[in-house]
Amino acid sequence: MIILGTLIILCALLLIGVSVPMAFGGLLIFLAFMGGHDVSGYLPTGHWKMNSLVLLAIPLFIIAGAVMEKGRIAAPLVHLAELFVGHLKGGLTAATVLASGVFGSISGSANATLTCVGGIMMPHLRKANYPRGLSAALIVSASPLGLLIPPSASHILYAWVAQQSVLKAFLSTVIPGIILISLLCLVSYLCLRKVTDLNLAQKVSPFNLALRTRSIRAIPAMTMPLIILGGIYGGIMTPVEAAGLAVIYAIPIGIYVYKGLTWRSLLQAMRGAGVTIGVVMVMIFMVLIVSRFLVFEDIPSIAQEMVYSVSDNPIVILLMVNLVLILIGMLMDDISGLLLSVPILLPIVVGVGMDPIHFAAVLGVNLGMANITPPTAPLLYLGARVTDTPVNEMLKPTMILILFAWLPTLMLTTFIPELSLFLPELIFG
């Protein structure tokens, strides 16, 4: 009764347009009525559960992403990638994907990746006569690479909820991320095969002065992932400290090196990041309370029994889990989807022999895909604004990229565990 009521209330509130934290608030009111809980314990539960230093990595990466976005730190990376492959058919689209991957590894944020790389690449793609819908769809589809290439805020959250190693969770999506980069480049190239009027750039010699200048200019931006990832994997600092350092490093680089940031725009960036942090952290707060009381009502066991009653075949169960994750992702954002699904789905997948680190990768790819899958698709709508392209023009190429790049990556990640476990096992044994 409670599981059915929970689903109906949550879906109904979300579908009519109630904001995600308030929808979870409504769910809590329902649980209070049905479960007869002491309501004075609700908010202190949220405070207790959220009172963790590890979680501060999320706001700090959001601030770092906002500062980098305003500081135009993506520009030299994009220009460098463009110089390498701009002369090839599909080269600019490949440069877009590669730049999204590299910038994603710096900022850890899909939104920042989309705004920075999209804002810079779209005029270049249009100038070279690349189809508008495909260009915008590709920019959007590549932006969740920031969630897959470490460091990623959602992996920090997963590791914290599932009690797993953050560093292993980070590494789990590196190979799926590389597969996705390759597939996005390939599919966009195939989509372009009938386009004949592209204005391609001239091939640049490796000894060209422009290439050297742009390479040197990109060094401060390229140093950032080295500091962050080198610091984390070298055992020098924790992910939270690395996130703090990323903010402090990005400010002078944005102001004095790339000159995209002024002290005034820095304050605006901090204010904007503060609002995003408020949106994300209050969602986390509400979902943590809900998931605590769902566990209290034994919902994970009930869900497990329901899934096992349909089939005990691991392949079928993993397909069902993926389907549920896709549906969750279509209805809510990645953070609340992750927090809600992990306590319920993790015992199910562990029950069929899946490693929790492998599940981190499956979840990462799923949530990345959910970010661009309508109807919620926050990145799709943001992408439409950034690239100045109508959503309906982007829908068909986006669906093609989801079907032929994202979905195969998801299936490969789900059914070939080595793709996610190879690097964590190689480095941590």
Added chain:
Amino acid sequence: MTSLATRYPKWLATPLHGMMKLMNFIIIASGIIMALTFFFVVILRYGFGADLFAYEEWLMIVAFWMFFLGSAVATHDRMHVNADIVGFMITHPRMLYYRALLVETIELIIILVIVYWGYLMIEESILAYPHWQQTVALKLPFLLPRMGIFVGFVMMAVYTSLHLYVLIRSHDADCFNFPDSGSGESS
């Protein structure tokens, strides 16, 4: 520069504008404090072989104030994430208005219940004095971060009720679509 504040009752606009400035200041200052703290933690560890004693205890208080005031500002700016599938399917302006009215009313009821729960939390924290819960090292009362949570929810309730007020007065579901409603009060 148009902002939602122009639609509020005049006697409310000035205090709300002041409150917004204060919240923006706290949000920005908290972000800077958080980043600088971790920077200095690393510098102290490797530069001076020292530790910043129990910094997590006061930093979490700063963080909670930032999270919940940020959320209040997000409510003002209507930045909270929603799916709004029904909104995409409806095209009739009247139906859109009724849907917006329904959503705002539901959100107001929910946030008022949450504010009541927040009141219970604060009441319980205060009544426990002098045996109230506090941090281990610095003995900072848990009331401090919980006040941040409560104030954040109260401000969210204030802005949600103002949105409902504006919606009822305008009779138009599109009344929140300002070109610059997000930054209108940020200066």
